[in-house]
Amino acid sequence: MDITVNGQRHMLDVEEDMPLLWVLRDELGITGPKYGCGASLCGACTVHIDGEAVRSCQVAAGDIWGEVTTIEALGRPEAPHAVQAAWREHQVAQCGYCQAGQMMEAAAFLTQNPNPTEAEIDEALSANLCRCGTYPRIREAVKTAARKLQEEA
DSSP: EEETTTTEEOOOOOTSSSHHIIIIIIOOOOOOOOOOOSSSSOOEEEEEEETEEEEETSBGGGGGEEEEEEEEGGGGGGGOOOOHHHHHHHHOOSOOOTHHHHHHHHHHHHHHSSSSSSSHHHHHHTTOTTTTTHHHHHHHHHHHHHHHHHHOO
């Protein structure tokens, strides 16, 4: 199979039904997307395919339709994505397990809705679960990231 992940093309010999999450973690050593539930319920495995947020535990390798981006390539250390910078600013992460998926969902959401209300933020991220309960900080970080992205535009 031919797959482009974080701007790098890879030729892999994997089963067509292998979940993208396992391709990323086991075949490519990319550990940002996490295994949480394996049933598309928690969002810890969220990545982008051609900019769309998807649950990598539920996308089969044979069904990948475009370039895959993980948290590792959302921004760069010297120039983090606005969502990543806002996450730090608001000290969102506690255990951190869900945060890559939360940020990937938020980044995709903000490309579709650059000026969201609190209710829209809550709805967009409602399927991404955080056991630490940092939802108020997540909401504030998304609002901050939205403002930063609008300033950059």
